[in-house]
Amino acid sequence: MAPVKTKLFANIENAISKLSVENISKERKEILQPLVEYVQHKINIDEPVRINFICTHNSRRSHLSQVWAQTMAFYFGLKNVYCYSGGTEATALFPMAAETLKNSGFKIETISQGENPIYSIKYGDNEPALIGFSKKFDDDFNPKSEFAAVLTCSQADVGCPFIAGAERRIPITFEDPKAFDNTPQQAEKYRERSLQIATELLYVFAQIKS
Numbered sequence: 001m002a003p004v005k006t007k008l009f010a011n012i013e014n015a016i017s018k019l020s021v022e023n024i025s026k027e028r029k030e031i032l033q034p035l036v037e038y039v040q041h042k043i044n045i046d047e048p049v050r051i052n053f054i055c056t057h058n059s060r061r062s063h064l065s066q067v068w069a070q071t072m073a074f075y076f077g078l079k080n081v082y083c084y085s086g087g088t089e090a091t092a093l094f095p096m097a098a099e100t101l102k103n104s105g106f107k108i109e110t111i112s113q114g115e116n117p118i119y120s121i122k123y124g125d126n127e128p129a130l131i132g133f134s135k136k137f138d139d140d141f142n143p144k145s146e147f148a149a150v151l152t153c154s155q156a157d158v159g160c161p162f163i164a165g166a167e168r169r170i171p172i173t174f175e176d177p178k179a180f181d182n183t184p185q186q187a188e189k190y191r192e193r194s195l196q197i198a199t200e201l202l203y204v205f206a207q208i209k210s
Contacts, residue, residue: 007124008075011105016075019195021203032200034170036207038148039081043210049073049081050147054163058087058134059094061152061174061193067101067130068198071123072205083130084147086137088155092116093132096181100190104198108132138164172200 008016024032035051042049051069055062066085073081098119102108111118111131119132135141137149145165154173163169174197180189 007126008071009105009107009122009124012071012123013105015104015195016072016198016202019199019202021199021206024200024203028200029203031172032204034168035148035150035172036204038168038170039078039204039208043078043208047080047146049078050084050143051082051150052084052086052137052142052147052166053150053152054086054088054137055151055153056088056155057091058085058089058136059091060097060177060190061197062087063093063097063132064101064194064197065150065152065172065174065201067106067121067123067132068194068201069205070130072198072201074123074127075202076205076208076210078205078208078210082143084142086135086139086142088137090116090134090136090139092134093119094178094181096177096186096190097194098132100187100194103191104194 039049053062053065062085066083070081070083092115098108101121107122109120111120116134120129121132122129143165147166148168148170149163149166151171152174153176174193177190177193180186
């Protein structure tokens with residue numbers, strides 16, 4: 001599927017244009033395939049596509065996945081795609097994760113401070129902001145039924161043996177950039193993980209026929 005003419009922020013368009021799905025391994029594409037199939041099925045039967053990206057703390061990988069998935073759906077002109085994130089426990093959206101998205105062109109504002117800050121995350125001037133904050137996967141902010149649960153870390157996959165309301169459970173795990181917190185490699189590793197997630201979600205949504 002070809003991208004449609006969108007009104008993403010120019011820096012995000014530029015970041016997407018530099019991604020290459022050619023570097024995704026055959027094994028990794030097999031891991032991504034169930035998500036492709038889920039999205040395509042919902043599009044085929046004209047039902048909303050709801051995806052809840054779940055990690056242990058809902059602080060890094062799940063947020064990066066939620067934001068990039070919503071952005072890629074918009075990039076390809078797919079309607080009625082709604083992306084969420086949650087954890088097996090609530091902590092806080094890690095500041096470096098928000099900073100990494102900002103460096104890719106997203107406009108991020110802090111709505112409220114505190115132990116669990118709330119962020120407004122925008123990918124286009126005329127599009128609704130994603131609201132970023134740490135929450136449990138079954139928080140009232142997230143869907144209760146008719147959604148795919150995408151497990152972005154192995155710990156959450158093991159820790160969530162049952163996710164009420166999920167139509168599909170899809171493990172797509174990523175290495176945690178947290179391992180590089182407070183090191184000279186921190187910014188580089190967060191960017192690396194964000195771009196991996198963006199690339200793989202670009203691949204997923206590029207497969208969808210509307």
